Ligand code: FES
């Protein structure tokens with residue numbers, strides 16, 4: 525290896541990857557589901573998608589969660605179970621509140637949006653029955669920039685404390701004003717970690733992503749950013765990313781699909797993309813005209829549900845020249861290319877006598893990801 529700068533992030537030694545069992549074994553999966561997902565913050569969608577006066581049922585890492593948005597806009601999360609005898613409360617992806625309350629479909633107990641028990645249908649109560657003891661069990665909920673995250677199991681995990689990169693890099697994007705222009709969900713036949721490993725390196729870019737490499741010249745070299753280059757120094761003047769000349773955004777044509785956000789700096793406009801990562805649940809790629817959110821939900825040791833969302837300014841939806849297809853088609857192509865190799869990776873891990881791989885210097889972010897998982901699992905309790 526040539527001499528690299530002391531501050532270069534490149535790995536200095538051949539580093540083992542994880543053994544195949546970490547991607548296949550049901551017990552490993554259950555432990556990770558409990559300690560990384562249930563005790564971590566799981567993305568459940570933009571606040572703007574939940575109309576006041578409605579509730580949502582969401583599966584969060586195998587936990588049935590009820591999201592409630594009161595008429596005044598306040599949003600809360602609860603376990604989706606009635607304290608009376610355990611019926612599910614919200615029985616569809618989306619339902620209206622009844623008179624501003626959550627009504628149990630079994631014996632008609634009703635709960636205020638703040639989780640307190642409002643009424644029981646029974647005519648009588650035992651003398652020691654106290655309504656205050658029978659409210660809904662709340663679940664950790666965070667509204668970050670208008671995006672909602674739920675933590676089904678209590679833990680010491682502070683949002684963004686050790687699992688996020690670039691949270692403040694989106695400060696100039698009008699995150700809270702954005703609305704969903706498109707959403708698509710599908711199942712990918714691989715372990716959730718494979719998707720993240722793939723996301724965190726660009727060695728595959730030249731062979732797998734022709735259109736992305738056409739748009740982002742540095743990816744043609746297999747580099748995610750210029751700091752991945754072996755000759756990088758802190759004084760290097762190369763832009764971190766940068767789109768090809770004349771391109772403004774991740775679209776089929778390279779042009780912005782609608783008006784650019786007004787609050788961005790010149791650097792942010794010229795970068796072409798700004799990344800924000802929140803392990804294990806999502807990454808955001810922010811552009812001059814839209815943001816995309818790719819989120820993951822583990823569905824089994826070898827299955828992950830992937831959702832791609834495009835969020836835009838409300839004005840874009842009213843813009844007759846706004847061409848959503850330009851955005852969605854480009855992103856789906858890149859996503860499909862990634863998912864195809866992720867599934868190849870999973871199948872290879874399952875069928876070969878392969879013991880463990882090796883990380884190359886440019887795969888330093890994969891190592892950082894593995895180290896984070898190791899910290900999460902160290903001292904973790906059994907699922
Ligand atoms: S289980 Fe909900 S009211 Fe009986």
Ligand SMILES: [Fe+2]
Nearest residue numbers: 722728733862
């Ligand atoms: Fe990729």
